[in-house]
Amino acid sequence: MHAINATDITKDYGKGRVLHGIDYRVATGTIAALLGPNGAGKTTLIEILEGHRGRTSGRLSVLGLDPGNRRDFARLRTRMSVVLQQTMLEPGLSVRDILRRHASYHPDPVGLDEILDQVDLAEKRGALVKSLSGGQLRRLDLALALTGRPELLFLDEPTTGLDPVSRRRIRALVSGLRDSGTTVILTSHDLAEVQELADRVDVIREGSFIASGTPEDLVRSSSAFTVVEFADPGVPADRLPQGASLVNGRVRIHTDDQDAVVREVQAWADRENTSVSGLTIVPPTLDDAYLAMLDTGAEKTGTTTGKAE
Numbered sequence: 001m002h003a004i005n006a007t008d009i010t011k012d013y014g015k016g017r018v019l020h021g022i023d024y025r026v027a028t029g030t031i032a033a034l035l036g037p038n039g040a041g042k043t044t045l046i047e048i049l050e051g052h053r054g055r056t057s058g059r060l061s062v063l064g065l066d067p068g069n070r071r072d073f074a075r076l077r078t079r080m081s082v083v084l085q086q087t088m089l090e091p092g093l094s095v096r097d098i099l100r101r102h103a104s105y106h107p108d109p110v111g112l113d114e115i116l117d118q119v120d121l122a123e124k125r126g127a128l129v130k131s132l133s134g135g136q137l138r139r140l141d142l143a144l145a146l147t148g149r150p151e152l153l154f155l156d157e158p159t160t161g162l163d164p165v166s167r168r169r170i171r172a173l174v175s176g177l178r179d180s181g182t183t184v185i186l187t188s189h190d191l192a193e194v195q196e197l198a199d200r201v202d203v204i205r206e207g208s209f210i211a212s213g214t215p216e217d218l219v220r221s222s223s224a225f226t227v228v229e230f231a232d233p234g235v236p237a238d239r240l241p242q243g244a245s246l247v248n249g250r251v252r253i254h255t256d257d258q259d260a261v262v263r264e265v266q267a268w269a270d271r272e273n274t275s276v277s278g279l280t281i282v283p284p285t286l287d288d289a290y291l292a293m294l295d296t297g298a299e300k301t302g303t304t305t306g307k308a309e
């Protein structure tokens with residue numbers, strides 16, 4: 001079952017085409033992330049899926065309905081939620097009142113206590129919206145989106161501006177939505193978050209998908225490097241293993257064949273009559289893969305250990 005089934009979607013703005021025949025299928029109960037550089041077409045595609053923007057051509061089914069059809073759109077609105085980066089909420093209402101009012105729009109809303117607990121806002125139930133911090137507002141937005149038990153949830157940068165504890169809690173909450181069969185479409189520039197949450201990732205550039213798959217697939221198929229590092233044994237720089245560089249007291253080698261490099265390093269250490277200590281092997285992340293994929297002008301990228309190159 002697919003929550004979203006889009007075939008050959010195009011979008012023209014005036015004479016310019018910004019979506020070039022997008023095929024997009026998202027299985028029900030999965031978290032799908034949409035990535036791409038600024039201007040790639042993410043918002044346009046998402047708004048077409050949400051029914052907030054018309055498509056120029058192509059076939060589209062969202063929860064079995066066509067968002068471009070007015071009657072279907074009205075039915076769809078009761079079954080999906082959208083959490084934007086910024087939402088306008090009445091500043092003079094309390095958290096409790098705004099959630100209660102929202103619950104009244106839905107036939108089977110999540111209870112007030114449960115939803116407040118889920119987003120960690122229980123102690124703010126009586127607080128006015130205007131007194132909430134940015135992070136608390138984001139959590140209230142999420143609570144509002146989840147109150148109606150949506151089958152499909154569009155999430156735009158869900159944890160931006162949240163402190164690490166709230167961030168972890170919200171990620172766990174989003175991850176748990178899978179279990180209830182909710183489908184989540186996630187847009188985020190936080191690729192560690194995408195790697196943690198997403199079942200699949202689609203990368204769009206200039207209106208076309210350039211890569212699709214699980215985060216692991218994307219990392220595996222990218223040209224991003226693994227980084228093999230070990231402590232500087234103190235040999236002169238010109239005697240380091242081939243392709244190695246010295247970074248902050250560590251010998252660093254970028255490779256796409258870590259086993260071969262480890263073997264070469266051992267052989268090198270034997271020849272140099274030295275020992276290798278503190279060896280680490282850090283595989284590339286989705287961040288590295290994404291940068292390599294977009295060919296940002298950087299050389300093939302590899303995860304660093306947080307030190308300057």
Ligand SMILES: Nc1ncnc2c1ncn2[C@@H]1O[C@H](COP(=O)(O)OP(=O)(O)OP(=O)(O)O)[C@@H](O)[C@H]1O
Pocket residue numbers: 013018036037038039040041042043044045
């Ligand atoms: N209403 C519009 N009229 C004309 N062109 C538009 C309109 N909306 C978007 N575009 C153009 O369509 C292209 C895709 O824009 P879109 O907002 O979908 O990209 P995006 O991937 O969401 O970018 P960002 O990450 O910056 O939000 C861009 O070139 C943009 O200038």
